[in-house]
Amino acid sequence: MVEHSAATRVVNLQPALHELVTVLAAPVTALSATSGDITGEGATGVFAADLRVLSRSLLTVDGRSPEPVAHHLDGAHCVEFLGVCRGLGDPGPDPTVWLRRRRTALRDGLREEILVENVGAGMLEILLELEFAADLAPIETVKLGGAGPAGEHETGFRVDAGIAVAELADVRIRIRAEGNAEATADMLRWSLQIPSRATASVGWTLTVQDPGAVMGPATRLGLQNPVVVADDARLGRIVARSVADLTALAAATVEAPADTVLTAGSPWYLTLFGRDSLWSARMTLPLGLGPARGTLRTLAARQGTRVDPRTAEQPGKILHELRRSAFQAVDAFLPPVYYGTVDATPLWICLLRDAWKWGLTSAEVRPLLDPLERALGWIRDHGDADGDGFLEYVDEAGGLTNQGWKDSGDSVRFADGTIATGPVALAEVQGYSYEAMLAGAELLAAFGRPGAVEWRRRAADLRANFRAHFWTEDELGPFPVLALDGAKRKVDSPASNMGHLLGTGILDPDEAAVIAARLVHPSMNSGFGLRTMSTTAGGYSPLSYHCGTVWPHDTAIAILGLVREGCTEQAAELARGLLTAADAFDGRLPELFGGFGIDDTPAPVPYPASCRPQAWAAAASVVLLQAFLGLTADVPAGTVTLTPAPLIGGFSVDGLEIAGQPWSVRVDRSGVAEASPLAGIEIRGL
Structure with missing residues (x-):
């Protein structure tokens, strides 16, 4: 029998954060x-x-x-x-x-x-x-x-x-x-x-x-501080704490201090992250355009211009991470400016379209149209290396093995627990790509640029190919697989990635309903939020970073998608769980927490190394507000639409922002809404 000393077992462990102030x-x-x-x-x-x-x-x-x-x-x-x-x-x-x-x-x-x-x-x-x-x-x-x-x-x-x-x-x-x-x-x-x-x-x-x-204080924020009063008092407390955290996480690059970005999280990721900053800006659009405007400009200024396998840079690609020096992780070496992300580029396109819909002016959009065309070009010319119609990634230089939002080395697993090898085509990335193609086409057409027809055609082809290649079935029925591996085999673990497909347009109503039912099944829904991987999967562990924990932003994205697909009952169930979790963490939702079920533990279990606060976790509370309001904006068309559903009782929100105008909404317990007027904008659904 070999004995190991305690010192040997604890060398260079990542420090725990959950009990620190x-x-x-x-x-x-x-x-x-x-x-x-x-x-x-x-x-x-x-x-x-x-x-x-x-x-x-x-x-x-x-x-x-x-x-x-x-x-x-x-x-x-x-x-x-x-x-x-x-x-x-x-x-x-x-x-x-x-x-x-x-x-x-x-x-x-x-x-x-x-x-x-x-x-x-x-x-x-x-x-x-x-x-x-x-x-x-x-x-x-x-x-x-x-x-x-x-x-x-x-x-x-x-x-x-x-x-x-x-x-x-x-x-x-x-x-x-x-x-x-x-x-x-x-x-x-x-x-x-x-x-x-x-x-x-x-x-x-x-x-x-x-x-x-490389990062310094932002000279302006452009994010409202709303006051929420609700029958469920937790909602107001959580929004207040979350917006305070988002404000504290705001920063800017030293070259452009007026362009606010939301840094990813404290303490490990207090810098610009393409994916995280994009999602955080997108999720907070109902509170103002400041982070969206700054994130779009900051990332466009660093858009890839050449092919460099060492940094994963490619023409038109949006970067992943910006540091003052190289970042040595446990199993990866990341250069100071690193582009190893497959999803930041389509997400940048989606944010540009969404920010325009929420009131980013034509004068602000036009300088970003050239970067838009370059980002679309990356999807066409570089994102699909083997020409099968799907965005995929493979690490070529010792960087991140996995380059979607679940970027740990063991996150992409088959149902038997086997780790997939690349190139990997993630399910949710195809949804982002589909939405980005249509968003890009909409912007090109609106601003008189060519190419809209091509991108709509490409989107239609992707939708058909996704349906043909990404669906499988288990004992609970059909579902979209986590990914395709390098041999185009279906990585068949049921995972929360499918929730990101909701609302992108890549699904038909029946497919959306199938995913909605799967997300609230006890194998996926912990009662505190959505597990990243089903308990039925061979790689599941409630304390695995990406294979069984709950990430608040992940749950929030699924909730908003469920509302957009009309699956309000399932959205309400996940929302109630996330509110319960947030309340247990004193309103400051962490980056992630354990996937233990509510029947197993009466309160959510911390993930010890989780960042707290984390921008997209804090932004989840804003997504809940948007979902409860059923709020969509189309400022170029002169409309804002409210379709509230009676998910949590009555509530009011003072301090939203549409096209630079402050806005207040009240919803009664039956789902009937009242709203303050918006100059030049019709409010539908009242």
Whole structure:
């Protein structure tokens, strides 16, 4: 029998996030223990985009750490920690000295206010100390469980005119004390005298200057903050928390600070991601055009121009990921500008059409028509390498093995659990491609450009080919398979990918009804949301990243598709589950959580390494609003349509936006709607 040491078993594990407290104001995010302390262990730290700029922040009172009692978030950017200082103040079991630590994430750093309260009978004399350090660890190193460039030793600070300063290459970190403090290279010290029934307040500020960063603060957001009042009170709470998180996740590239994008998620993905940013912008269109406008422009500026297998770049292709340096994952090496995605290009086209429908002006659309034609050209000339009519991908240079939204290496599996080999043609990508072809044709025709007839013909051919090649049957009946593998075999695991086909137009009504029934079957519906893979599949595990967990955005996309297909009962069932899950996570839906069923666990089980907040998870609440309203917009045609269904009782929304106009809607318990007027737009369905 071979024995393995504990040390051998735990080397370089990805740090857990689910018990950490996160505040952020992109591109800055701070993660700590529930005490507020940042130890540098695991993922704790203050990160500025892709660097950990503070790896230690330990607070003591007379040499002892306050005992944590509570913490609460105030929006997405601020948290207050409360700890008691036992052993100080009056004798007896009740604490008479406690400490509040209020942390606020800033777009260029972080500020912390520390309040010590003395309700004891006498004067309190204490030494308050804050120990700090920075390791400038790249985010991918932290994600892999490693340390910074100095190994176990943090980058040293020096004191300059009372300010602690650390520098490495071009990165400059400054820590400034507030109050009468002594500063050393690793410590701030305050000697405090606090009378009875009094409070002392001190603080400190961290600022970061990083000329090598690729992401920075956005100068404008363009996203409304709606107020939702509903019979189901959870809906309003969840929307409020989600919009706060979306606002905090907003950033921009340093070259175009006015073009807002929604970064993917904290802490691993606080940067531009093609697919994630596109979906997040698309899902938040009812709140404004800012993220859509910025995402379209930012990605168009980086659209592929050449064939480069190392970066997966191809002419017309939309990128996957932007970093300051190469990203070393567990099983992949990604260049700083990486194009390894099969779905971002059709999704870019769909977002352009949708943004136009929601009010993006002709003057804003016209500069994007050339990138549109190049994106359509990529679908025709590069996305279908073998000419079988389907978009597919294969990694050629050690990047991502799988290049759809389920991009882990084991995500595409046959029903027996066998992992498929490429080139892989994913089911949902064909739906995106079909919708993109028709969306592109609509835009080309509307703006007087040639090609609409060709793209409508190609779309019709794809629809027929999809029906002929992507359907199979199991003991529960027919369903679209997950994918076709490199040998054109059907990868026959029932998976949530089929939900993304709803509403794209690639299905007929009978096919949509079949998928609707499958999605709410107990094998797929956990009661908290839609599992990524059916429990009947050989590769299923409730804690597998893409083979059995629940991703809120995935469920939300299916819900919106179900409403568009007229399958409102199934949409309501999934929506209720997602509301239950969101409430269990205090309104801040994580990137993903365990696929355990509601009959198995009374509350959703966290996935330990899940990002939280995550942009498209937060945007899921906006999708729920749109689904409950049955809301569609066609501003070029001068119409907005409401087809609310009585899914969750009555509710009102103040703070939607159509074509730049604020808008309010109320729906009663029977599904009858009232809405404020929109200048120049007819509201149908009232």
